[in-house]
Every structure is written in structure tokens, then in C-alpha cells.
Amino acid sequence: MKKRLITCGIISIFLLVLMTGFALAIANDLLVPSAITDTEAYSQDIVITEHSGKNLTGYQVPINLNSFNFNFSQAKTDGSDLRFFSGGRTLSYWIETWDPEAEKALIWVKIPFLPANRSTTLLLKCGNPVAEAVSNGEKTFEFFDGFEGDKLQGLEWNAESAGGGMVEVKNGMCNVSAPKVHAYDSSLIYSKDSFGINSMFVVKRMKVTTGTDERGPLLRQGFIDQISNRKNEIKHETEFANESRVRWETSYRKERFNTFDRTDVRVPEGEWYTSGIAWYEENDNRKIAWFKNGVRDARMDYASNDYITNLPMHVYLYAASYSDASKNTGYMAVDYAFVRKFVESEPSVKFASDQIETETSTENIISEPDSISESETTPETEAPVPEVSVTEETSETPVQIQENQSGNETKVPETLFPRYSVDVSGVKLSSPYELDFPALTKDFDSSRIDTIFLSMNGEDVWQYERFVKMAHEEGMTVYAVLFEELNCTEEGAMNTSQSSLNAILDYNEKSLAPFDGINIYMKTSQDSDSEEGCMDYIPLFEAAREKAGEKVSISASLPPGYATSNVEKIAPLVDFFIVRAYDREKKGLISESDIEDAVALEMGEIRGVNSKGIIEISVDEGFEDKYSIQNLFATLVEYYSNDSAFMGVSISNYEAYKVLPVKAEPEEPKSALPGFETLSVLLAGLGAFAFLKAKKN
CATH class of the missing domain: 2.60.120.200 (Jelly Rolls)
Structure with a gap:
């Protein structure tokens, strides 16, 4: 009788251990986001072909789903699990109509870059049961x-x-x-x-x-x-x-x-x-x-x-x-x-899948919508570029996905970094010709960098024309950063500044590869050893706004603690501000909460004048790898998701960023109890031994 009680006790402990381990495993899966990142059960390739002969940036393309090109049973009933990717980067989209019973839907997807007369492959995924709705018109349209x-x-x-x-x-x-x-x-x-x-x-x-x-x-x-x-x-x-x-x-x-x-x-x-x-x-x-x-x-x-x-x-x-x-x-x-x-010859949409292949037409028609074929998308007829796969336009055969540089066949790579979507994800470059351009663009694509803030070091603006042209061909936006090295307190600083600004404006009027924008890097007297006050930047913004034209964006890079009254004066003259989350009293700003607190005043001022702001971080602050920086960006995007003033994120120094190691996704979470796995194995073995012995007796 005593042996039987001992045996039953051991078996009970064994079962209790298994149940506890199972419960902890479920809890860990629910608590760790990485465990549910790639649970989409359904995917679909969509090929977008540009027909206007122009490079299109940030272009909104209508995707018509129907029973011929999409399996509605694989998606949630409200379509909240839909996700669109290009090169592993999540794209912004907005669901205009969604009717799973009739198996019809119209979705607008904002594609960062469509190369002229060439094709770009998107990836549609759905089927994640815990996915939340991300359809957002404000992020999709102008x-x-x-x-x-x-x-x-x-x-x-x-x-x-x-x-x-x-x-x-x-x-x-x-x-x-x-x-x-x-x-x-x-x-x-x-x-x-x-x-x-x-x-x-x-x-x-x-x-x-x-x-x-x-x-x-x-x-x-x-x-x-x-x-x-x-x-x-x-x-x-x-x-x-x-x-x-x-x-x-x-x-x-x-x-x-x-x-x-x-x-x-x-x-x-x-x-x-x-x-x-x-x-x-x-x-x-x-x-x-x-x-x-x-x-x-x-x-x-x-x-x-x-x-x-x-x-x-x-x-x-x-x-x-x-x-x-x-x-x-x-x-x-x-x-x-x-x-x-809008362009008159709009991009076409073709679905490439195991289902019936259907091609979207954007030709102009006069008939009523009821006469449109179920397989056609007729649109109501932006930034910059992720990693896209492009190929010369072909016949009705399936599109071959190729790398833009080498032409070798390749699959769309999965990114190692957390996914996020903002208007601007930028980096500051100082000397682009020290870098291998193909390697540079590959690094930018994997890091989702679509905007370059190029520091103007030296008087020869024209030395950058070839680089700007190559960047434009890759769908990237390039801003000229002025006055970063300027001593704003020295005598003649204003004349020097005007001369530098005029040189950029003259370049933009004559160049085949003009800058997309001009960023004025502002300083205060604390940035200099001089006790004199810093020069007045407002005349520079006025001159830039007057002469640059509507197609050239003007922005201001704010030093910490810049006067609110001056922000109000500058706001009507610029398209956005850059808030520098570094050179502050608190060092090592690498956490989301620390950066949010550090830039709260400036973001509040920007919000108050109905403008927009980019948060720029310094990678010299103590980041261990690129993953931690991208994870920070993702958390900042989530924090500011409902803030109309938030425009994006940027890195202050690419030279420091590029040497950091890349870290893969976080390792699978370990048990909440130290040594739990070993203990489970020992108890399980002991329980099995006791069970067999009892059965033999």
C-alpha cells in the first residue's frame, strides 16, 4: 500500500510538472511578440508595373481583390490581418471596401518607389489570428x-x-x-x-x-x-x-x-x-x-x-x-x-499565384462600374525606397524577380529588423565617396533607410551630383544639410551662410540631379566657445523659402532647448523640423522612454504650430548593434502612432552605424524558472520509472 502511494505521488508530481511547463510555454508565447511575427498562413505575390515612363515615389496603387485572385477564407472577416511588404518592409495601406461574403475588396497601397517602365513585386500576407488592424488612410495618402x-x-x-x-x-x-x-x-x-x-x-x-x-x-x-x-x-x-x-x-x-x-x-x-x-x-x-x-x-x-x-x-x-x-x-x-x-498611364497590377492569374487594367473607360470585369482594377483615376525587385517588362509568362544591380535571380529577403512604417527613415552622410555605393544601398534597404541627409562639407557642391543622381535612381530622397560646421557666433557668419545657401540654390536650378530638400542645421551660442550670441537664422529660412520653389522641401534641424518663439516664426517657412535627441545634459539616450522625455518639449512646440518633426538619434550614445537601433525606431513609431506631428526617425551618423554588428531576431524565450528544463527531464524520467515498476509489480 505504501509503495502504491509513493508511486501515485511521483506520477502526480510528473503530471503537475508537465501541466506547469505547458502553461508557462503558452504564457511565454503570448508575452513575446517575436513568437507571433511570422504566423501568416497565406501569402500572395503581386506584380506592379509602371507605364508612364516616370519614376514614381510614394505612389498609391489600388489593389482589387476578388474570388479569382484572393482566398478570402484565409483572412479575418474584417481584413485586419492583411499586410503588404516590399523587400520585407511593411507598406502603408487603406481598405476602402471589404466584403468577404461577396468576395470583393478595394485596398490602396502606398508603394515607396516604382521605377519607370519596370515591375515591382509586392508580397501580401494574411492569416495571423492575433493581428490587429493597421489600415490607415492618413499614412497612405497625401x-x-x-x-x-x-x-x-x-x-x-x-x-x-x-x-x-x-x-x-x-x-x-x-x-x-x-x-x-x-x-x-x-x-x-x-x-x-x-x-x-x-x-x-x-x-x-x-x-x-x-x-x-x-x-x-x-x-x-x-x-x-x-x-x-x-x-x-x-x-x-x-x-x-x-x-x-x-x-x-x-x-x-x-x-x-x-x-x-x-x-x-x-x-x-x-x-x-x-x-x-x-x-x-x-x-x-x-x-x-x-x-x-x-x-x-x-x-x-x-x-x-x-x-x-x-x-x-x-x-x-x-x-x-x-x-x-x-x-x-x-x-x-x-x-x-x-x-x-496621379499619372495618366497608371501602374497595372498582376497577381502571380497558384490560383487563376488575373491582370489589373488601368485603361480609361466610360462604362458604368457594373460592366467592369471582376479581375480588373480601375483606380479612382508616395517616401522613398525599400528593397524592391524589378525586372524588364515581359510577356504573359510569370515575372522573374531580379536584383536591380546584378540581374541574378533572387528571392525577396526577409529583414532581420522589426517592422515599422513612417514617412521618413533617414540617415546623415558626410562623405559618400568613401563608400561602395551598391553596398551602401543594400545596407540602406535592409535598414529601411529611404532618405539621405547629406552634409555639405566643402565649397564644391557639384562634387555630389553623381551621388545624388544614383540615389534618385534607387528611389531615395536626398537633402542637403547646410551650416553643420559653421561657427554661428563668429563675425561674418551670416555672409558665409548666405553664400553657401546661394550655392545650393544655384546648383538646384542647373543640375540634372537637384536636391529634394535643404536642411538648415541650427546652433545656439552654447555650441561655440564664444560668448557672443548666435546669428539669426530666420533670414536664411526666408531666403530659402522664397528662392527654392515649391518642389524643394525646406527643413530646420533644431538644437536642444531652442526658443519656442523662434520655432513659431520658423514654422511657416519650413516643411518639417528635425529634433536632435543628442548633445543634451543626459547622455546615453538609447531607450524609448529617455528619448521621448528628452524631445517632449520640442515635439510639443512643433505640435503647437501644426508642423511636423523627425526625431534624430546619435548612434554614438551606446547602442550595441543595428538591431537595437531599429527596435528603438519601431517603438518610437508605435508611441507616436496617433501624433500628427510625428514624421519619422533618422540616424545622425552613418559612419558610426555601419560598423555596428547586425543582430538577428531575439532568441526564443527561455523558461521563466531557472533550470526548469533540467528539472522537468529528471522528474519525467523518475515518473516514468516509477510507473513501469508499479506496472511490473
Whole structure:
């Protein structure tokens, strides 16, 4: 009896050990993110081919999914587990429609770089049961508003009204309305940001009449330079029931052109549809086009360099009553609005899989959307580059993935670093010609670096032209960093600065490879041994903004503790700020929390002036490997995910970064109890021995 009790006790301990180990293993899997990183059960290659003959950066491509090219049963019912990759880098995307029962979906994916007349392969993955939704319109488009909340976003829009006009935001919709019985009621919203030519303004909208006049409100959607004088404008106007009267009005330097009744919207009141206005330049001709539900209506095509501007403009929406009928009240309901990039010959999409291969066409058509083939994507018709696989355009045979440099076949590599997605992931270079360019770009691709801040060391700006050209060909953005070595307190610093700035501006006007932007590296008197105050940088920003033109970005690199009042003065003159998370009282800023605390004041000031900021770290602060730096970037991106002021991350010194070792993903987590594995084996063996002995007896 005693032996039997001992045997039962040993067996009980054995079972308890196994159950405890199983529970701890489950807990560890749930606690460690790396254990669920690659659990997607379904993947799909998608080949995007560029047709305009231009290198496209940050271009939004529509991906139409259907039963022919995608297995909806492999994805979560809401599509929240979808992920798109290029070279292992996660791409931003936004789900416009998702209907798993009908097996239809439209997804916009922002592709960092599409080389002219060549193909790029994306990887779609899904099937991770614990994946959370990352669909994000703000990260995908140049401008996006889904009208969440209960008021118009003051950081994105301005609003004006006349008479009884008003703007309401509720239940995820914006109503631009003329609701009262007054002649010339009107309401208007227009974006605070302006956009360049080769843009498309897309709105999901619905006309609603509330008065007794069946014509309802007059509705407008378009581009405009200034609300006050309307010198340049592209206006798409609809009238009457079902918006049966459609016309263009375009203005360039107040020279106007009107068209009447070119087409018919033919959508009953109370029904949603999307209206897209494309404003673009093709072969030195300025053009506009209109799309309903993603289908181009060729009857609205119009081209003119006399009546269509190529200057940046705001987007706007407008509703009004008529002067001769005061009872035609109503409103334009808006579900969402976005601005995306546009070229006339848009990229095509082809699915390469074991399923039926279908090719997406972006040819212009006039027919209604019901006539579109299920396998076609007709779009409503940005930064820089990850590791992409490109190949010359081929026939209907499957696309061969090749390296851009060598041409040898290769598979899309898996990155060793945590995944994150920001507008800018940059690094500062001082002397690019000391580096092997192919090796440099390969390192940049694996590290997700898409932007180069190139320090201007020396007076000869032209020595960098070949490097900038090669970087552009790889889809990277290059900023010239000025005044990093300048002693801002010495006599004549301002004259030296003006001379250096003029040299860059002159280069940009004449070069075949102009810089994408100019970054002014600012200092304070504490950066110098001199007791004199530092020079005033504001005139430099004013000169750069005035002479650089709209296509050249201007930015400011802020020293720690820079005066708030000066940030307010500089903000209207720059596109973004760089916040230096180094050269501070606290050294060794390598943790997320320390850096967040260190830059909180500057980020708050930037947020307060409605600008954007990049956080730049120093790799000399004590990082052990590249993985730890990329992991820091990923945590910063997560922390600032809902901050409109956060633009990205950057490394202050590539020379220090490149010599750091690369560290693979973290090792599998060990048991929470030291020596647990050994103890488990001993007890399991003892339990098995006792069980066999008892059975023998």
C-alpha cells in the first residue's frame, strides 16, 4: 500500500510538472511578440508595373481583390490581418471596401518607389489570428479625412459659410449644407495644406435635398489656390435632381473657361458614390479628368495650358442654394475625402499565384462600374525606397524577380529588423565617396533607410551630383544639410551662410540631379566657445523659402532647448523640423522612454504650430548593434502612432552605424524558472520509472 502511494505521488508530481511547463510555454508565447511575427498562413505575390515612363515615389496603387485572385477564407472577416511588404518592409495601406461574403475588396497601397517602365513585386500576407488592424488612410495618402469625431478637424480644414450655411460632423460623416430658406446660402470647407499638380481629389459623397425645390443644393468639388481672390481654380459643379447637370469651370490667373452639361452623374439622391478629380500634366500639357466610382468619364476630359494652372492649390467642397429659389435646401454628405498622386498611364497590377492569374487594367473607360470585369482594377483615376525587385517588362509568362544591380535571380529577403512604417527613415552622410555605393544601398534597404541627409562639407557642391543622381535612381530622397560646421557666433557668419545657401540654390536650378530638400542645421551660442550670441537664422529660412520653389522641401534641424518663439516664426517657412535627441545634459539616450522625455518639449512646440518633426538619434550614445537601433525606431513609431506631428526617425551618423554588428531576431524565450528544463527531464524520467515498476509489480 505504501509503495502504491509513493508511486501515485511521483506520477502526480510528473503530471503537475508537465501541466506547469505547458502553461508557462503558452504564457511565454503570448508575452513575446517575436513568437507571433511570422504566423501568416497565406501569402500572395503581386506584380506592379509602371507605364508612364516616370519614376514614381510614394505612389498609391489600388489593389482589387476578388474570388479569382484572393482566398478570402484565409483572412479575418474584417481584413485586419492583411499586410503588404516590399523587400520585407511593411507598406502603408487603406481598405476602402471589404466584403468577404461577396468576395470583393478595394485596398490602396502606398508603394515607396516604382521605377519607370519596370515591375515591382509586392508580397501580401494574411492569416495571423492575433493581428490587429493597421489600415490607415492618413499614412497612405497625401491627405485623408474619414470625419471621425463630432467636429471638423481644425488642423486639416478651414470652414466658411454665408447666410444659413453650416458644416456638421457627426456619425462619421461631414455635411456641407445650405439648410435654411435663404437665397445664396452656402457652406465651404477647404484644406489647410496645398497640393501640386499630378494630384487627384477623391470624395465619397451623397446629395441630399431637404427643401421643396426638387433641384436641391448646388454642389462643387475642386482645387483652389486662395479662397479670398480665387485666382486659380478647378471647379467640378453638379446641379439638379440626381446631379444631372455637370460642368467644369477652370481659372488660370483669372482667365476663365466654362463647359456645360458634358455628362450626367446619374446617381439618385440618397445614394453614395465616389467622385474623383484628376489634375495632372502630361507631355507639357495640363489636363483634368473626372471619375465616378473609379471609372473615367472621357466626356469630361479637358486640356489647356491657358485655363488650367500648374501652381499648388488647396482642395475644397461647397454647397449652396440658388438666388432664384430659396427653398432648394440640402447638403452634400461626405463619408471620406483623400488626395493621392496621379499619372495618366497608371501602374497595372498582376497577381502571380497558384490560383487563376488575373491582370489589373488601368485603361480609361466610360462604362458604368457594373460592366467592369471582376479581375480588373480601375483606380479612382508616395517616401522613398525599400528593397524592391524589378525586372524588364515581359510577356504573359510569370515575372522573374531580379536584383536591380546584378540581374541574378533572387528571392525577396526577409529583414532581420522589426517592422515599422513612417514617412521618413533617414540617415546623415558626410562623405559618400568613401563608400561602395551598391553596398551602401543594400545596407540602406535592409535598414529601411529611404532618405539621405547629406552634409555639405566643402565649397564644391557639384562634387555630389553623381551621388545624388544614383540615389534618385534607387528611389531615395536626398537633402542637403547646410551650416553643420559653421561657427554661428563668429563675425561674418551670416555672409558665409548666405553664400553657401546661394550655392545650393544655384546648383538646384542647373543640375540634372537637384536636391529634394535643404536642411538648415541650427546652433545656439552654447555650441561655440564664444560668448557672443548666435546669428539669426530666420533670414536664411526666408531666403530659402522664397528662392527654392515649391518642389524643394525646406527643413530646420533644431538644437536642444531652442526658443519656442523662434520655432513659431520658423514654422511657416519650413516643411518639417528635425529634433536632435543628442548633445543634451543626459547622455546615453538609447531607450524609448529617455528619448521621448528628452524631445517632449520640442515635439510639443512643433505640435503647437501644426508642423511636423523627425526625431534624430546619435548612434554614438551606446547602442550595441543595428538591431537595437531599429527596435528603438519601431517603438518610437508605435508611441507616436496617433501624433500628427510625428514624421519619422533618422540616424545622425552613418559612419558610426555601419560598423555596428547586425543582430538577428531575439532568441526564443527561455523558461521563466531557472533550470526548469533540467528539472522537468529528471522528474519525467523518475515518473516514468516509477510507473513501469508499479506496472511490473
